[in-house]
Amino acid sequence: MNSDQYDHFQQQFDPDWRHETARRKPGKARSPKKSEQQIIQELADETIGLEGGFNTTYTPARYEAGFLRDSTRPFFDQELITDILAQVKGGKEASVYRCAAHELTGKKLLAAKVYRPRQFRNLRNDKMYREGRNIIKADGRPAKKSDHRLMRALNKKSNFGVQVSHTSWLMHEFQTLYQLHKAGASVPEPLATSDNAILMDYVGDERRAAPTLNEIGLASGEAEALFHKVIHNITLMLERGWIHGDLSAYNILYWEGDITLIDFPQVADCAGNSQAHFILQRDVTRVCAYFAGQGVRCDAQSITRQLWQHYSPVDEQDRLADWSRQEYDEE
Numbered sequence: 001m002n003s004d005q006y007d008h009f010q011q012q013f014d015p016d017w018r019h020e021t022a023r024r025k026p027g028k029a030r031s032p033k034k035s036e037q038q039i040i041q042e043l044a045d046e047t048i049g050l051e052g053g054f055n056t057t058y059t060p061a062r063y064e065a066g067f068l069r070d071s072t073r074p075f076f077d078q079e080l081i082t083d084i085l086a087q088v089k090g091g092k093e094a095s096v097y098r099c100a101a102h103e104l105t106g107k108k109l110l111a112a113k114v115y116r117p118r119q120f121r122n123l124r125n126d127k128m129y130r131e132g133r134n135i136i137k138a139d140g141r142p143a144k145k146s147d148h149r150l151m152r153a154l155n156k157k158s159n160f161g162v163q164v165s166h167t168s169w170l171m172h173e174f175q176t177l178y179q180l181h182k183a184g185a186s187v188p189e190p191l192a193t194s195d196n197a198i199l200m201d202y203v204g205d206e207r208r209a210a211p212t213l214n215e216i217g218l219a220s221g222e223a224e225a226l227f228h229k230v231i232h233n234i235t236l237m238l239e240r241g242w243i244h245g246d247l248s249a250y251n252i253l254y255w256e257g258d259i260t261l262i263d264f265p266q267v268a269d270c271a272g273n274s275q276a277h278f279i280l281q282r283d284v285t286r287v288c289a290y291f292a293g294q295g296v297r298c299d300a301q302s303i304t305r306q307l308w309q310h311y312s313p314v315d316e317q318d319r320l321a322d323w324s325r326q327e328y329d330e331e
């Protein structure tokens with residue numbers, strides 16, 4: 001990523017950075033009315049990244065060509081990718097593509113996770129994860145409760161409301177990846193978003209993407225260390241008040257002895273979600289199920305208890321109970 005793009009990106013998504021720079025932000029310049037000639041030229045320019053068409057090494061199926069082109073166009077235009085090389089996986093909710101990175105990014109390959117708008121809307125039992133979460137808009141900012149038009153659209157599930165909620169899932173995934181990557185977690189670095197896609201670090205090589213843990217067995221000796229790494233990553237999330245929400249061997253990539261956690265749109269909010277404990281326990285149980293099969297001794301119940309006790313915010317009643325217990329112990 002070149003520095004201009006990085007600044008622009010940080011400005012949008014890093015709350016700390018935004019805070020620092022808010023005072024220096026220049027007023028919005030008014031753009032003069034464009035001539036017809038100018039508009040035509042701009043439209044022509046827009047297709048430059050795609051060489052006037054959608055000629056990628058990967059040949060999309062007829063049904064996917066349209067949304068793949070629309071979803072990845074901004075990545076071509078922003079000189080982040082130069083080609084789509086192959087489809088890594090066509091999932092239920094999203095398809096992931098191996099892309100050739102533009103040299104300005106300093107990377108060779110990148111992964112574009114392209115959400116399928118229709119499927120995306122129907123699939124998730126999203127209510128459980130949404131509780132206590134903000135709706136995040138395409139500009140990376142949370143929607144205001146006082147925005148009645150938006151709130152009404154969301155409640156009514158109008159086309160606009162559905163689009164806003166779709167964008168919010170995507171932005172939650174993007175922002176979670178961004179913050180976790182910044183915190184040193186084992187996740188792909190995200191580079192950009194479009195209406196329907198996230199561009200991020202690709203794990204794997206030119207021939208194949210990294211397998212997920214469920215597809216492989218671990219060599220004896222490495223399972224224990226990788227298990228602790230997964231728990232460490234869960235801890236990093238809890239420290240930020242988040243739970244993955246769909247963590248299992250299916251959402252952990254394995255490459256050259258290391259792991260990468262993926263697939264974060266349903267990230268749940270520890271403090272605001274009444275199901276948080278259940279969601280954490282389910283994540284830990286699924287992770288333990290895989291690693292137990294690889295010879296690691298792990299008890300999901302007690303690990304969940306330790307994680308939860310340590311990181312969940314203590315409410316007033318619990319604090320009073322702890323305090324009186326402490327007094328009693330001291331007597």
Ligand SMILES: Nc1ncnc2c1ncn2[C@@H]1O[C@H](COP(=O)(O)OP(=O)(O)OP(=O)(O)O)[C@@H](O)[C@H]1O
Pocket residue numbers: 088089090091092093094095096111113188200201202203204209210211212250251253262263264
């Ligand atoms: N950064 C990446 N590098 C390499 N491969 C990736 C990357 N991200 C995702 N994949 C591959 O794409 C698959 C789908 O990605 P992801 O799990 O994020 O989406 P999903 O919506 O859960 O799809 P599914 O319904 O298949 O689980 C993953 O299982 C993995 O094989």
Ligand SMILES: [Mg+2]
Pocket residue numbers: 250251263
């Ligand atoms: Mg997945």
